[in-house]
Amino acid sequence: MNLSRRNILRSAGVAALGVAAGGWVTGCSTVAPGGPASGAASNLLDTAKEQGFIRVGIANEPPYTQVSPDGQVTGCEPDVLRAVCKRLGIDEVQGIITPYESMIPGLNANRWDVIAAGLFMKQSRCSQVLYSEPVIVSTESFATPKGNPKGILTVADIIANPTLRIAVLPGGFEEGVLKTANVPASQQVKVNDGRSGLEALTANRADAFMLPTLSLKSLAENDSSFEISAPVDDAPRTGSGAAFRQSDTSFHEAYNKELAAFKATPEFGEILTKWGFDPSVVEGVTTEELCKTEG
Incomplete structure (x- = not known):
């Protein structure tokens, strides 16, 4: 499952x-x-x-x-x-x-x-x-390709650019944050877990992956292909x-x-x-x- x-x-x-x-x-x-x-x-x-x-x-x-x-x-x-x-x-x-x-x-x-x-x-x-x-x-952050080429730092950045695609986990807190902010479902890429979220970045199926900051840091221990944004200041504590x-x-x-x-x-x-x-x-x-x- x-x-x-x-x-x-x-x-x-x-x-x-x-x-x-x-x-x-x-x-x-x-x-x-x-x-x-x-x-x-x-x-x-x-x-x-x-x-x-x-x-x-x-x-x-x-x-x-x-x-x-x-x-x-x-x-x-x-x-x-x-x-x-x-x-x-x-x-x-x-x-x-x-x-x-x-x-x-x-x-x-x-x-x-x-x-x-x-x-x-x-x-x-x-x-x-x-x-x-x-x-x-806990705080939330974005995993992005190195250099954060799309400049994704806040939820407001996502709303301002309807071409952005953000990977989230179904049922996760982050999905709720985007829904509450009225980020369209078409901008949300559903992934099964942390690894598949990073794979979505690598395959260019997503521009960023939203997850708790510490969860991303844990994933970074075994994967140096992405960078982690500062905590998202317009995501709720x-x-x-x-x-x-x-x-x-x-x-x-x-x-x-x-x-x-x-x-x-x-x-x-x-x-x-x-x-x-x-x-x-x-x-x-x-x-x-x-x-x-x-x-």
């Missing part, structure tokens, strides 16, 4: 690990969709403590999320989730890789219990899930945290309490710094603020 924003088989080099039709699970065991933590009548917090694990919907987009060749689920968001869950008495986090546009539907269908994947907050998403307080705050079903209020409340305590420890800053995020940027930023972002 295609993973919008990222196809793990092509962008992460983990094809040997395999993908199942209903999602691919890392960790000690495979949990079928609608596994032991599902069920509207259950209390997710109590159930997760009893079974000793929680299922998390993730992507495979470093530095937000990452799956190593041996199947370890890591990245900034899963590492924070794991640390907070341990404070709640839940020892194991089992990652299920899924396309971004399927994350909220899968959560609400009980295929996983929480999302921790850099699923940026915006009005449409905040109306469907309970977000924790932010863990990261965004960020993400763990997302829960609206019915899982007790877990959401307990998680936010422990997250606040964890943010006050050195370990929180160490995790963010390890993955290239500035922990000071998230200070004072609230879910309420980020959920006002249109889209």
Whole structure:
């Protein structure tokens, strides 16, 4: 299946690990969709403590999320989730890789219990899930051919030149930014993942590829064929945290309490710094603020 924003088989080099039709699970065991933590009548917090694990919907987009060749689920968001869950008495986090546009539907269908994947907050998403307080705050940039020959630095540049073609990931935050700015669909080139976005640039099917700044920097570690613009100053500030079903209020409340305590420890800053995020940027930023972002 295609993973919008990222196809793990092509962008992460983990094809040997395999993908199942209903999602691919890392960790000690495979949990079928609608596994032991599902069920509207259950209390997710109590159930997760009893079974000793929680299922998390993730992507495979470093530095937000990452799956190593041996199947370890890591990245900034899963590492924070794991640390907070341990404070709640839940020892194991089992990652299920899924396309971004399927994350909220899968959560609400009980295929996983929480999302921790850099699923940026915006009005449409905040109306469907309970977000924790932010863990990261992110900026957007454009990948362009060397020299940025079309001079693409802002969303306004795209609107001003109807010949420009911008690669975006279906269901991604960036697609929403362009839609909100009324960038015509004819100017948007849909790609499956980071690698195919760069391939669109190389093949001249797109003039730029819009993605979070740090995601592009991660791609640049193995590809020097493009350059990265400065953060797009007319794209809204965004960020993400763990997302829960609206019915899982007790877990959401307990998680936010422990997250606040964890943010006050050195370990929180160490995790963010390890993955290239500035922990000071998230200070004072609230879910309420980020959920006002249109889209």
